[in-house]
Amino acid sequence: MELLSLSNLSTNPLFLSLILLLSLFIWLKLAKGRDPNLPPSPPKLPIIGNIHQLGKPPHRALRDLSNKYGSLLLLRLGYNPTLVVSSVDMAREIVRSHDIAFSDRPRTTALNHLFYERKGMAFGPYGEYWRQVKKMSVVELFSHQRVQSFQFVRDEEVGALIDKIRCASVKGEPINLTKMLTLMVLFSGFCFGDMFPYLRWADVLTGFVPSMKALSSDLDAFFDQVIKEHRALGEKKDFVSIIMQLQKDGLFENLTQ
Template identity: 65%
Template sequence: MELLNVAILSSKPLLLSMILLFSLLIWLKLAKRKTLYLPPSPPRLPIIGNIHQLGKLPHRSLRDLSRKYGSLLLLQLGYNPTVVVSSADIVREIVKNHDIVFSNRPRTTAVDILFYGCKDMAFVPYGEYWRQVKKISVVELFSHRRVHSFQFVRDEEVELLINKIRSASLKGKSINLSEMLTSVLSNIVSRCVLSHKSEDEDGCSKFGKLAKRLMILFTSFCIGDMFPYLRWLDVVTGYIPSLKAVNAEFDSFFDQVIQEHRALESDDQVSDRKDFVSIIMQLQKDGMYEMDLTQDNIKAILLVIIQHCFHSFLFLFLRLGLI
């Protein structure tokens, strides 16, 4: 009995030390959590977090959540903590005063496959390449002077749209305004980026169909982005093969476009061409910026421009209720 009492007494300091250490770790974790002034967050479920609250129309679900929890809220989408901002003033503060902090974009499966491993201007990690590509986009591609230079393209396409509607009206024919607007959007983007219309002789548009597939895949739900240990399911469902197929088609398409521009350049016929492809290739030739633009860099930049143009126009059409 005395030996047992000695054993118990000798083990108490170790047990006490373990209890104190465990309590200290809990206190440090709670103290660290208190210092993180996180935005309000709706109740979440284990593993999936707030994914179940997005619904079939995520933009409307986010609107409803913002009305309930405020213009700045935190959602847990699987393994990804996500901050949702629905206030123009907060967005202005982020873009104007905290641009560098928010410059990095999440490297999703779609971004990694479609944009050549994030070699574009929107999803490339912050660094020297990011600064140079941003300078190209601000100074060369999206400056007020450059946007104004494409005004004739927008005027011509809108005039053609009006004439088509007038002609159909005079003949008493019905029209599909959504398809017509999508066609106008495709032609404007194609003419500004590539200097030619996207429509073929039969009225179909390979470029428009590719861009539409790009938008659908880019905004589709990816299991691996939410749950990394289930990434293999994106192969089984066909999501990753579809991304690679679209990337291969765009890759071949851009190779042909760049080859055509280089052929015209060698024949001294590029002087009047002011599309984005010729601008970027001229910058590559002149070496005006402190970086080497590879073929994949050019294709990634062109692709992200197309994606953002279509996204912006489609968002406008959605707001107007046209599609």
């Protein structure tokens, strides 16, 4: 049998394909070796990562994945690395020993539109501004005395909810408590730009961004009306009047400096 010469091998398509596959395999192995010590992760697909494994409802899919891969689980949701913690001990360790590393909030399209680029305490990025807002909120808004003084508002809201349920029950209409208790429909909606930054333009076509802008405009109009009413009432003491007084005292100017 005649041996193939080196020149013949170099032009053989099958040989070149094998060399390419072998090189790719070695590169992937080396690249994997350079990765930090990451938690276990289920196999993922190109581009979408592990999105297809969430299913409905997502919390049950996460439970099943955690049972298979452990209490610390790394998922790739599009371009977003996401750590899933399903152990009480692990969660306690994160909160106690690594709270700063995990304290920041994700930047999403919905939060940017509805919370003025995440300026509030609930979704703002961790830093000096957030610490000052938290301090102001704890002292001025959420002290025990303040919370107790707003008990009548909570009573009114619960009473209104009970009245809705009672009316629907009398009429024999179905009651959807999820819709009554949940106000986060737009926050939980799918946004292309949050998962795939290069597809932000698709959120305009799907109506997600226009819906956010319309809702933001409605909220601005509502807040303006509430502020106008409080200025007319004068002495009424609630969250809005307290915040307006803090603004009058120049506290918010100090926060932005």
